[in-house]
Amino acid sequence: MTLSGHAHHAERVHALLQDRSAAVRSAVAASWLRSVRDHGLDPEHWRRPESLDEARLRHAREQMSPLLRAAEPTLDRLLDAVGDSGCCILLTGRDGVPLQRRGVAGDDDDFRKLGLWTGAVWTEACEGTNGIGTCLIEGRAMTIHRDQHFYTRNIGLSCTVAPIYDHLGRLAGCLDVSTCRRDADRGVVALIAAAVGDAARRIEAAHFRQAFKGVRILLGPDGGEAGALIAVDRDDLLIGATRTARRLYGITDERLAAGLPAAAVLGDGLEEGLSDAERGVVQRALARAGGNVSGAARILGVSRATLHRKIKRLGLRLCQEQEILENATLMAVSAAPVLAHAKLGRS
Template sequence: MSTAHVRRPQLQGAQTQHEHVETILRSLDHSDGSGEAVIERSWRRCIDLYGLDPAAPSPPRYVPDRTLREHQDQADALIQVARAGVEQLYHQVMPLDYVVLLTDARGISVQFLGARDAQREHQRTGLFLGADWSEQHAGTCAVGTCIQEQAPLTCHHSDHFSAHHIRLTCTAAPVFDPDGQLLAVLDISAYRSPESKASQTFALQVVKHYARMIEDAYFLQRYGGCHIVCLDRSREFVQINRRYLIAIEEDGTLVAANTAGRKLLRHHELPLAGAGEARPFKAWNIQDLLDAEIGDVLDIQHYGYDRVRAFRTHRHHELHFATLIEPPRRRTTGGQAPRRDTSLAPLEALADDDPAMRDTLTRAARLRNEPINILVVGETGTGKERMARALHESSRRRDKPFVAINCAAMPESLIESELFGHEPGSFTGARSKGMKGLIAQADGGTLFLDEIGDMPLQLQTRLLRVLAEQEVLPIGASRPIKVDLRVVAATHRDLRGLIDLGQFREDLFYRLNGASLRLPPLRERADQGYLIRRLFEDLQAERGGQRVRLRGDAMSALLAYPWPGNIRELHNALRYALATCEGDEVVVGDLPEECTSGQLAHPAASSPIAGGGRVRPPLGEDPLQEALRRHQWNISAVARELGLSRPTIYRRMKRLGIVPPNHQMPT
């Protein structure tokens, strides 16, 4: 081994750097290469293979913005799955001043979370989105060395090859795909930490735990159409721990396994498929591993009190406890799918797996044909009118009118005639032929009274009579008209509080509140991803034209936003993104500013959130003017650099009073 090209730094103000270089050289000079530890092996690669110099200046390397997006596109499926794990890990380590990086298999950071007030330090040290942490460039470091060694490790202070990094402590763990190929690296890093490397022992366990969680979540998503056998040595923890995951087909054929599952199969001498083989393990069956019939395995969920069954392995007779994750379409007897009540489709489309919404929809399904009025309660924008329409469309009244009235938007001077109708000439300004009121128009169908809490007291009295007698008296008429009504009312206000204040009639409240359905705010719903995808598809169908995909970084931003305006705000945000996006995908920079506020900006001019990509950074006059001058007022070039759309640049220029030389601002 030759170390002749390595410079020994002068000692003027560089004692620590000098000692670091001397430690590396002394260690390698006295080693023959056999039996070296992980860090020493990496140091040797840095000198022998990469020709790196630990004393040479080594500022962080960032890939260009376009290259970063290419890396993110290739890792998009992983980013979407990993988002929750990265965020949970960050909340665990944030109080200790760690940042979290998720890199792809080449060491490029495609996802990042860190404290906003330390942005300069993040960028200066390379602990940021778009940084290249490959060992070939950065030298010995947690990410790059983890990629080379394919194993979790901590690179603490002077373990780093480059003297530029010796103040850092970094801990990384690999994430493998179901074929055993490196998929990504999860890393936590900090600028300040105790001198002892032992202080990072717990950090290593935490990162390994979350890397395994991300890996298994990716496995479950990829093989969601298979039966997945979950094994553990403990009955009590198999449902939670799911240590070994093995995907099988209906006949028991092995399809894939997670990292722990592959180790189990090797232990029992079931050969694994080679890299690139279309169907891993295709020559093997779950019955070759477990002493069981395939029917015993597929019926685990229906066995015993805890849906767990014990099996012994063939080779070593080890006892394992198993549970089963079944694919969405469960097996049915006789080859026929169970009959489904298609009339419930409008209600079922309102939610996916949110527990509160499923409970609400279950009650709504039972009430949809009952002759009682329903009160829908929820914050503004939670979809109260959608619920009312779904109740109507799933009921036997679906072929009759659905009439919606916003009690807060209708002028008080017109609301009585609009609701109840009027006879010809019954008052000044009345129509010559009279008018059929909205209540009468809803005859046989559903009358939806939105924001019922804002209805004037005088009209509450008349509405009460309508509900009690099922008849309406138009203004100027002498005889009432019979109506067959089903009333669904909605409010975001506390009606009981309004009753106490004398602003709402108690008897009307009980007449309207035959049953109550409560809609949770969007920020509390577990099915936000479903709602985002469904609304996105609905809006695309409305627009027609080229199909657009919602990229993982945009989805991550949408999932991270608290949505004070609920579903209505989400609908507007997606409509905006579709209108401003360029090309065939919506990225995070295409979202409204409020959906991405408080996030960090990528040094190469894009901005990350928990998923990376382009985000609108908060721009003041100076940064925008600087970018405009640098690009000689080329708006398209500025938009590309800042990760914004051209209309956004023009709007900000107009707001800030920035006018191109010898030009007028577009209106």
């Protein structure tokens, strides 16, 4: 970008801000307006992005450690998909600071100079309109492409971003893929956007499963929209839901705290899903106990009679030898009161 191009960008920003209706028509224009009116920024300012010191960066990572751990496999796969295209990947907290980064080593110097590095502060208040900061304010996926950025020093970048929500449905940060390659046209950016959106949902799902480890996790029945996961306890009460599931089924923290039956939210379509989940739990317990029902009951923390009823209701079959043994045991248990009564009568 030439100096005249930079000057033209600044002029374009100031000219658009004279149009009072522009902010209503365009999210970018609304962000430019916030950059000037709310944050007092100048598009021609050339100072590099602010950065956290090591202590503050370390603290921020500790605060986000469960989500960062859940994200690592997805970040690695995403790098395999876009790394050779001159892209870098940033996973930020909700304060707009990248806490994890992936990129090809040969591109590191360029991205470091641009501030696309861990610890940099990419809020709108600091950097004006940009992928990370504007995504966090808007709360939705977006691309800030080249001269849509506020600062002239950033107009060579194309940044595609998706928000990431934690296991409680709260905004936790965002996933950004940025490139400074001139051949990254809007067609390429659209493909990157699809990959970023899919990766963000995978990170949310991994974090949700990690947060509710050991609990039944079900996919919502309404066509399986990506990310619509719910956590259900032994009493078939909802104890957790991803943001997508909350939006689809009207799940709130208040309804969860009050004790929300899964069927009341998801309807009859839930029954089959719950049965499948319960069947898997019972089968795994039987396998661990070598087919022994009493042992499996101890593993599950239920009575032997309760487990037998579950086995019958779920349509499970024991191996032939175990079935013979269990039937004999049941007959002995059933006959015990009769024998005791007969013995008492003789005495």
